[in-house]
Amino acid sequence: MKQSEMLLPTLRENPADADIKSHQLLVRAGFIRQVASGIYSYLPVGQRVLRKVEQIVREEMEKAGSMEMIMPALQPSELWKETGRWNNFGPELMRIHDRHGREFAMGATHEEVVTGLIRDTVNTYKRLPLNVYQIQTKFRDEKRPRFGLLRGREFLMKDAYTFHDSYESLDVAYDRMFTAYQNIFSRLGLNFRAVIADSGAMGGKDTHEFMVLSEVGEDTIAYSDESSYAANIEMAPVVATYEKQNEEPKEKQKVETKDMKTMEQVADYLGHTVEEGIKSLMFKVDEKLVLVLTRGDHEVNDVKLKNLYDASYIDLATEEETRAAMNAGFGSLGPIDVPENVEIVADNAVQALVNASCGANEDGYHYINVTPHVDFEVSQFADLRFIEEGDPSPDGKGTIVFAKGIEVGHVFKLGEFYADKMGAKFLDENGKAKTMVMGCYGIGISRTLASIVEQYHDESGITWPKQIAPYQVHLLSLNVKKEEQKELADSIYHTLVAAGVEVLYDDRKERAGVKFTDSDLVGIPLRITVGKRASEGVVEFKERLTGEQDEIHQEELLNRINAFYK
Amino acid sequence: MKQSEMLLPTLRENPADADIKSHQLLVRAGFIRQVASGIYSYLPVGQRVLRKVEQIVREEMEKAGSMEMIMPALQPSELWKETGRWNNFGPELMRIHDRHGREFAMGATHEEVVTGLIRDTVNTYKRLPLNVYQIQTKFRDEKRPRFGLLRGREFLMKDAYTFHDSYESLDVAYDRMFTAYQNIFSRLGLNFRAVIADSGAMGGKDTHEFMVLSEVGEDTIAYSDESSYAANIEMAPVVATYEKQNEEPKEKQKVETKDMKTMEQVADYLGHTVEEGIKSLMFKVDEKLVLVLTRGDHEVNDVKLKNLYDASYIDLATEEETRAAMNAGFGSLGPIDVPENVEIVADNAVQALVNASCGANEDGYHYINVTPHVDFEVSQFADLRFIEEGDPSPDGKGTIVFAKGIEVGHVFKLGEFYADKMGAKFLDENGKAKTMVMGCYGIGISRTLASIVEQYHDESGITWPKQIAPYQVHLLSLNVKKEEQKELADSIYHTLVAAGVEVLYDDRKERAGVKFTDSDLVGIPLRITVGKRASEGVVEFKERLTGEQDEIHQEELLNRINAFYK
Known part of the structure; x- marks a missing residue:
């Protein structure tokens, strides 16, 4: 064309x-x-x-x-x-x-x-x-x-x-x-x-x-x-196994944590890492209230929670619903002294904690030295968190990215x-x-x-893979006013088309710079440029993706093109 | 397939x-x-x-x-x-x-x-x-x-x-x-x-x-x-030339034609052919009233009338509009004594009439012995009628069909x-x-x-032209329960597909009659039937369009198919 x-x-x-x-x-x-x-x-x-x-x-x-x-x-x-x-x-x-x-x-x-x-x-x-x-x-x-x-x-x-x-x-x-x-x-x-x-x-x-x-x-x-x-x-x-801390459970103790909202603030104040805290979130699972526990650094995966209950609907409970059930707001929830109408489930990672912290179900207070099975029970432990980078791959091969x-x-x-x-x-x-x-x-x-x-471009334009490029060859005639350039380009065009090559032939009356810029932008894998050495029958042959280029005689063109597209 | x-x-x-x-x-x-x-x-x-x-x-x-x-x-x-x-x-x-x-x-x-x-x-x-x-x-x-x-x-x-x-x-x-x-x-x-x-x-x-x-x-x-x-x-x-009747114009005469509605009734009563009557129709052309005359056997072509006036809109006038202008109804219109606000145009054929009949612009009356230029004038004669079978072709070659x-x-x-x-x-x-x-x-x-x-079917089904048929060959295995038939059909199927032939292979567990009927209906140009002579390697080869069929050895198949589709 x-x-x-x-x-x-x-x-x-x-x-x-x-x-x-x-x-x-x-x-x-x-x-x-x-x-x-x-x-x-x-x-x-x-x-x-x-x-x-x-x-x-x-x-x-x-x-x-x-x-x-x-x-x-x-x-x-x-x-x-x-x-x-x-x-x-x-x-x-x-x-x-x-x-x-x-x-x-x-x-x-x-x-x-x-x-x-x-x-x-x-x-x-x-x-x-x-x-x-x-x-x-x-x-x-x-x-x-x-x-x-x-x-x-x-x-x-x-x-x-x-x-x-x-x-x-x-x-x-x-x-x-x-x-x-x-x-x-x-x-x-x-x-x-x-x-x-x-x-x-x-x-x-x-x-x-x-x-x-x-x-x-x-x-x-x-x-x-x-x-x-x-x-x-x-x-x-998540198939991670969590090693239980080698530590004796201590007596739990209530401490004031006034005005502290996040896991990080509480952990800092209590002098431990976020991983040593228990995060408690209240969910509504088909209208049932469920308190979900994860390790402080983990995030609840609501799809897993939904699947665990085979529920048709889940959502976070509102602060009002939570307070009505627990007598405490979002920042102070925990698994100790939970009313009977609230079920507790926990992510597997929680089971490995010893002497962790958690909300005390009293605004402005947390417990420290809390240990599962010692200080509270849950109805079940399950895989309830999002996988994270660095977790082992579930198929046992490699690490998650x-x-x-x-x-x-x-x-x-x-x-x-x-x-x-x-x-x-x-x-x-x-x-x-x-x-x-x-x-x-x-x-x-x-x-x-x-x-x-998205996967095939560079700063100058598109770099189409050869199997789906709009044309196989972009043929540029740099100066259509020069008779020998036009003649050689015309001749190459007809030869290639006759050989079944899909050619876009830039025969426009435009400056060379415009043609090069457009050619890079459109991104046809091979560019053949007819320029100053036209009278010798020599053209430039360039691969769009790699930028590799050399000058070859026009008689070599078909072989080079076929080799590229073989 | x-x-x-x-x-x-x-x-x-x-x-x-x-x-x-x-x-x-x-x-x-x-x-x-x-x-x-x-x-x-x-x-x-x-x-x-x-x-x-x-x-x-x-x-x-x-x-x-x-x-x-x-x-x-x-x-x-x-x-x-x-x-x-x-x-x-x-x-x-x-x-x-x-x-x-x-x-x-x-x-x-x-x-x-x-x-x-x-x-x-x-x-x-x-x-x-x-x-x-x-x-x-x-x-x-x-x-x-x-x-x-x-x-x-x-x-x-x-x-x-x-x-x-x-x-x-x-x-x-x-x-x-x-x-x-x-x-x-x-x-x-x-x-x-x-x-x-x-x-x-x-x-x-x-x-x-x-x-x-x-x-x-x-x-x-x-x-x-x-x-x-x-x-x-x-x-x-219409490029027809109309020969003027070789007859002297007579004095026009008004005759009663009570209750006669059609050109045929009037012509019968007056004792002449329909061709000897003048048909008058009242049109509104961009709100202007135009009385259009044609020979009694011709039909006004409203596209031509519209083009003649370069009008944006034309339609037949209503009976009320007509009566208001002419003091007469549809059945008695004519070109004599027409008010000035009504223009008269006539098809070329009218110009050749001598001693014709036309409506008298008085309900229940016609004139006989009416001749253009003698008894009335029109603003112009033009090609205003539909072409008819038997008219000469406008390009001068042959006759219209x-x-x-x-x-x-x-x-x-x-x-x-x-x-x-x-x-x-x-x-x-x-x-x-x-x-x-x-x-x-x-x-x-x-x-x-x-x-x-619509152009390619017979009483049994479609007869697709070979270049657009859904498949090139319909291969029928008549009785898939007979091992030698199934084997030969399978083998032919794979051979033809490998050779690039588009094959629909009827391998269904259906009766032979069902397969033949379906095959005729679907209309694939070539049918190959594997039947009783399968053990000899002989099959039936049939062209859907002509019905020509013969028995050939399976080894001849590719040649025959290629010859048909060459």
Whole structure:
């Protein structure tokens, strides 16, 4: 493609609203343009990269036995009412009505449509399992769209759905899709982790998120420095063993700690480390009051607490509720003399404490020399804290490190949730009706594109991985007014195109500096510059990522390009 | 793909709401399923055909110099207000508001978005011309969605837009796109015509519609039986010459024609042919009253009348308005003794009449022996009637024939309409700001798919053209319980797939009859049946379209397949 005929508008300045590199560079380099908040057009180079990402996704989906189809964006509200999500999904679900007043959801996801389809077309175990996917535009009315393509309101997703006659069959498909996802993100050149995630409110079983490691990510991942173990920090179990202090329990003693609010203040005053204090927090777990104890330096993981009680709802109790139950405020809670309607649970680390401090359930007072089993009992010890950097990895290999991640994919064993709500049944081998078992599998295509830029850029622009670059070669003719330069560049252009190389040819009447700056910004992996030595047939050959460059004769070009892309 | 793992639900009965073949067959053969009125899912075989159609469109667009991009479905109302179409588009434009109350149009077309984009990114003649296209989902809230994919509410379109610094540049792009469209519809195997169409209210210049000839089409095309000339019947000029009757004008005479309403009744009563009567219709042309005369057997073409007056609005006058002006009702109008505020125009054919009849502007009376220029004058004679079958073709070659057509494509010289409204300007070589000139070019991808089925089916199902069939070969294993049949079919399947042939392999535990019926319905061009002669390595090879079949040895298969698809 000749750049003079190309819609490739570059900008020297960052857009005012662009806070992160992928947003800045994709706009500045002419890949996307905002149409409205969280809504973008993909210009030709952007579309080319999108299509290459899509192609990799398609190939791996086909390998995993998934069939492409396409479902509509307009989805009748009746379907969403069957699963209850018409009311539960919240304002992210955009709603529209047609000229006859019928309500539709703008597809934010397609569980309802696909489950309706399979319910209506498949009714025997003989047609199961099924695995279908689509690459389709999704609509979600984010409250605060931001970070360019990372959190948009209209975006491209690959979503797949599997249907099964058993959980075993689901497990097989899940593993295949998991492998496909690993292949996809590996082929895209991304540094990512498959992260154990929370299966949340939908009642599913296993679920993994695929996270691209990036400082701009909104999620924190705990991963092993020696194995593939990775989990959302909410989900990572703590397998640390705590050595009990080799110390005799002393008599507990009440001391005044007036006006001291934090664990640190109390510890300082009492002359011990934060680790030697017991932190007590009051939670409401399905309306039951639970006092949760952790070591002073640890944080309660409310997902673990919720799972411990298999609760549908948990939250911190208010100061009023706490005072009504304990006769003391937040700063002076402790496990001694707790009324019977309050249950006490403690993190495993608490069990190893001897002669620790804790609140005295009396405002302005703490106990010192408090020891579990001596001075108080709890209904159970459990893993209730967040994992921390330096903890041993739960798989026994290595030590936990934290990183920020961008969620680009999600695989999820839905189980029977949707099939049950929507009556998607099949007849088994014995002619008995059973509910189908489902899995769902998503990849944010446009978000993946942004993630790639987050990992592939430098101070001059984007440094596209070769497999998804918009073009393979950026050919620059430095001075189109010099006949020998123009002739050589034209000739190279036609030779390369004829050889099947994807070439963007900067034949514009612009200064050399403009062309170099634009070329670095757009980030095509190879740059061929036709300049002063054109009459000798010599051009500059440069790799964008490494900056390595040399002068070669034009006859060597095809070999060099093929070697690079082999 | 193994059919046992495929989502390919076939039906024996036509869906109740499906009136035309493409709708019936696409649903019955498992290509599409309705989600809501005018809204469909494309199942895997449907998606495969769609993607092949898209691929042909992409190739021809690239050849025509068009660059792919993608614009959003959610379009801010502000853009549509700039062109006035927010109010003018009517209820087909679906509207939605976000959680903050901002209004959006659901993209029914993308002139506003693309013009806004080019306005904001291109400002010099050096970057023009530009040609961009997208393949994208469109939303139009049709009042009565029907005919399956032919008139849907969510559908797939290819839309292209060109931007120019002059009308000459637009002409060049228009011709290239016109050629691309001819290539596309030819490659798709369609019997179509490029039809001269009405440029309508948008103030454009040339426009052509690409019409697939089909009985179920909603438009009537007038085309030459000897040349490529084709036009919407509204647009076809009449070049017929009318020979004046060789007869002396007689004295006009008023006769009673009580209770006679139609031209035929009057002609019968007066003892002459309908062709010898003058039909008079009263129109309102931009509020002016115009009496339009045609020969009794001809029909007024209101597009021609509108163009004659360069009017923004025309309609038939009401009976009340007519009576107020003429003192007579519809059945007795004529050109004699017409008040001065009513202008008279006549179709060219009227000029050749001698001693004709016409209404007397007195209820229940006609004149006979009326002759133009003798008994009345008109302000002008012009081509004002619809062309008819048997008229000479306007290009001088052949005779006009009528056919019904399905509009699958449209190319349109928009001119400056949108660029002017939205301020899309550029600086020319002299630094002077000028308004851009635009063209737009659409193809209904999903509608094209349905059109193909309208032209390619028989009583048993679809007969896909080879270049867009969902698979190249349908391999049937008649009895999967017979080991030698299963083994041979499996072996052929793997051999063909390894050779790059697209195979759908019916390995289902179904009766042979079911497999044959489904195979005919789905319509894959080649069928290979493994049956009783499996032990000899002999299979049946059948062409779906012609029904030709023979038995061949499996070793000949690849050659035969390659010969068919060469």
